[in-house]
Structures are given as C-alpha cells and as structure tokens.
Amino acid sequence: MPAPRPAPKVALNDGTQMPVIGLGTYQGNPLGKRLDSHVGQVQQAVMDALDIGYRHIDGALLYQNEEEVGAAVRAKIAQGVVKREDVFVCTKLWNNSHHPDAVERTCRKSLSNLGLDYIDLYLMHWPTAFKDGDDLTPKGPDGKVLFSSVDILDTWRAMEQLVRQGLVRSIGVSNFNAAQLRRLMDNCDIKPVVNQIECHPYLSQKPLLELCQQLGVRVVAYSPFGSPESDWSLGKVDRLLDDRTIAEVGKKHDKTPGQVILRYLVQRGAVPIPKSVTKSRIQENFNIFDFELSAQDMSILEALNKDRRMCPFLEGLGHPEYPF
Numbered sequence: 001m002p003a004p005r006p007a008p009k010v011a012l013n014d015g016t017q018m019p020v021i022g023l024g025t026y027q028g029n030p031l032g033k034r035l036d037s038h039v040g041q042v043q044q045a046v047m048d049a050l051d052i053g054y055r056h057i058d059g060a061l062l063y064q065n066e067e068e069v070g071a072a073v074r075a076k077i078a079q080g081v082v083k084r085e086d087v088f089v090c091t092k093l094w095n096n097s098h099h100p101d102a103v104e105r106t107c108r109k110s111l112s113n114l115g116l117d118y119i120d121l122y123l124m125h126w127p128t129a130f131k132d133g134d135d136l137t138p139k140g141p142d143g144k145v146l147f148s149s150v151d152i153l154d155t156w157r158a159m160e161q162l163v164r165q166g167l168v169r170s171i172g173v174s175n176f177n178a179a180q181l182r183r184l185m186d187n188c189d190i191k192p193v194v195n196q197i198e199c200h201p202y203l204s205q206k207p208l209l210e211l212c213q214q215l216g217v218r219v220v221a222y223s224p225f226g227s228p229e230s231d232w233s234l235g236k237v238d239r240l241l242d243d244r245t246i247a248e249v250g251k252k253h254d255k256t257p258g259q260v261i262l263r264y265l266v267q268r269g270a271v272p273i274p275k276s277v278t279k280s281r282i283q284e285n286f287n288i289f290d291f292e293l294s295a296q297d298m299s300i301l302e303a304l305n306k307d308r309r310m311c312p313f314l315e316g317l318g319h320p321e322y323p324f
C-alpha cells in the first residue's frame with residue numbers, strides 16, 4: 001500500500017500548525033456516560049484514520065475514551081506509521097475542573113489516560129464552570145446541575161501555566177461566544193489559538209467566524225454533519241446529510257454530501273472534525289483535497305443557513321456564562 005499523503009496544515013497564532021481536518025471521537029453517549037457497546041470502536045477508528053492520513057485527533061476527558069485514543073496513537077507510533085510529532089492530539093478540560101487548583105491535576109489525568117507526555121492542544125470545553133469535583137455533571141437534590149462561579153479568566157491563567165510547564169503545546173477555547181472571546185483576548189498573556197464551535201451548513205456561524213478571523217483565532221468546526229447520532233440531536237427534523245441541495249452540489253463534483261460539507265468548511269477557513277467509526281466513511285471524509293467548490297457553490301451552501309443549533313447544551317442553561 002503506498003504511504004498516505006497526510007492532510008495539509010494551517011498555521012495557528014502561536015506559530016504551531018494544525019492539520020486541516022481532524023477525526024472526532026465523541027460517541028454520542030449521554031453527558032458523561034460511557035456506553036459499553038462503544039468500547040474499542042474509537043481505538044480502531046483512530047488507528048484507521050492514522051493509516052488513511054489523518055494527523056489530528058479531537059478528544060475530550062468528557063468522552064471517557066482518552067485511553068483508547070492514546071492506545072491507538074501509541075500503536076501507530078510503535079508500528080512506524082507516524083512519529084509523535086506528526087500527530088496533533090487535542091483534548092479538553094471539562095466543566096467540573098475550572099478551579100485553578102484543579103486544572104493541572106486534570107490535565108495530568110488526561111495525559112495519563114492518553115499515555116502521552118504532552119498534549120498538542122488543550123481546550124476549555126465550555127465557558128460554564130460546574131461545581132468542582134469528580135462528578136462530571138454534579139447535580140443537587142432537585143436534579144439541577146450545580147454551577148460554580150470560577151471566572152473564565154482564572155481558569156485560563158491556570159491553562160497558560162500548562163504551556164509554560166510544557167504539558168501542552170497550545171491552548172484554546174470551545175463554545176465561546178463573541179463577548180467571551182473578546183474579553184479573554186483582552187485579558188490574557190497567551191492567546192487562544194482556536195475556538196471550537198458547532199459549524200455546518202445549517203449553522204454557518206458567519207459573524208463568529210468573521211470575528212475569529214479578525215482576532216487570529218482559528219475556528220474548529222464540530223458536529224460538521226449535525227451530529228446525527230447524539231442524544232441531543234436525535235429527532236431533529238431535517239438531516240443535514242440528506243439535504244437535496246448539498247447532494248446536487250456534490251453530483252457536479254462527483255462527491256458525497258459529507259465531502260461537500262467538509263470542503264465547504266475548509267474553504268471557509270475552518271478545520272472540520274467529523275466523527276466516524278466506520279473505516280469507509282473515515283476514508284470518504286478524508287477525500288476532500290482533490291476538488292474545489294466554486295464561488296457559486298459556496299453561495300448556494302451559505303444560503304442553507306437556518307441558525308439551527310444541534311448541540312444546545314441544556315445542562316449549562318441558566319449559568320451566567322451560558323454562551324447561546
């Protein structure tokens with residue numbers, strides 16, 4: 001088999017580079033719960049992806065499969081398929097660890113889960129702090145999620161320390177709105193390199209994408225296919241991957257709807273992180289570097305925007321920093 005051509009890279013504002021497509025690893029499990037039926041799937045998917053040419057893996061402590069991600073990366077290093085420095089590993093600090101005293105400990109926990117000695121990109125998963133502790137979704141007797149008032153800036157300062165200590169190469173945020181991002185940019189020593197947000201043709205995020213571009217913050221586009229299997233988007237009426245207009249654009253280029261969506265995101269300067277545990281789809285999603293959408297195709301796709309959010313994160317509703 002010829003050696004795969006790895007994905008192209010884009011520059012980040014701290015001088016590092018990020019491969020322009022990543023593999024998502026969230027398994028659609030309800031918040032913080034690991035589904036037994038999924039064990040092992042992500043490990044195989046990450047190994048397949050690295051064989052195919054992916055060099056960027058998106059994970060999170062919340063997904064409870066960092067061990068699988070790390071085992072897959074280490075296996076492919078041992079097989080000589082990749083070197084550690086070729087692979088861009090992202091993971092995220094969960095809401096129950098925003099207190100500055102918890103940040104380093106939690107990062108070390110992710111490093112230990114992954115079995116790696118540094119993380120390429122560490123993200124604050126949400127701007128909404130939950131009560132500190134081991135419980136991923138701490139709840140009171142009334143069943144409501146318990147919040148904490150730790151300031152985003154205090155969590156960020158502790159994350160900056162992780163860069164200085166060499167535990168992580170770059171830091172960024174996820175699910176930050178414009179005001180939160182501006183406040184952070186105005187009050188940090190190390191700028192966030194990315195804002196990872198939901199972004200796809202039904203939620204084009206034009207204003208936030210433009211702001212991020214102005215600020216030099218790369219957008220990473222999560223749920224590029226609208227997260228069809230997740231517990232929070234199941235039942236949403238129109239499935240993005242069944243959209244007729246997207247299929248028609250694809251026909252012109254002999255490409256699938258998924259490939260059109262990913263290409264549209266890349267041409268908008270975003271970095272999509274499609275999730276799949278199916279080898280043929282992992283390959284399909286990677287085959288987006290041999291065609292280009294015309295300006296007319298791009299306008300057709302942009303016109304599909306409905307500001308439809310698939311991931312409303314209802315657990316954070318009522319928090320003063322709830323971003324939507």
Ligand SMILES: NC(=O)C1=CN([C@@H]2O[C@H](COP(=O)(O)OP(=O)(O)OC[C@H]3O[C@@H](n4cnc5c(N)ncnc54)[C@H](OP(=O)(O)O)[C@@H]3O)[C@@H](O)[C@H]2O)C=CC1
Pocket residue numbers: 023024025026027028058059125174175196197221222223224225226227228229230241258259273274275276277278281282284285311
């Ligand atoms: N920062 C944040 O708050 C969030 C980050 N994320 C990140 O973004 C990643 C991607 O988003 P996610 O929500 O998982 O959903 P996606 O939009 O990536 O959709 C994944 C689903 O699409 C299916 N699929 C993948 N490729 C194809 C294809 N070519 N044709 C048809 N179906 C396909 C997958 O099936 P199968 O696997 O069975 O092949 C899976 O059911 C996550 O895995 C996670 O890493 C996601 C949500 C929130």
Ligand SMILES: O=C1CO[C@H](CO)[C@@H](O)[C@@H]1O
Pocket residue numbers: 026029030031032060062125232311313
């Ligand atoms: O990354 C994520 C995956 O799904 C979760 C919901 O269960 C989201 O809250 C989270 O941001």
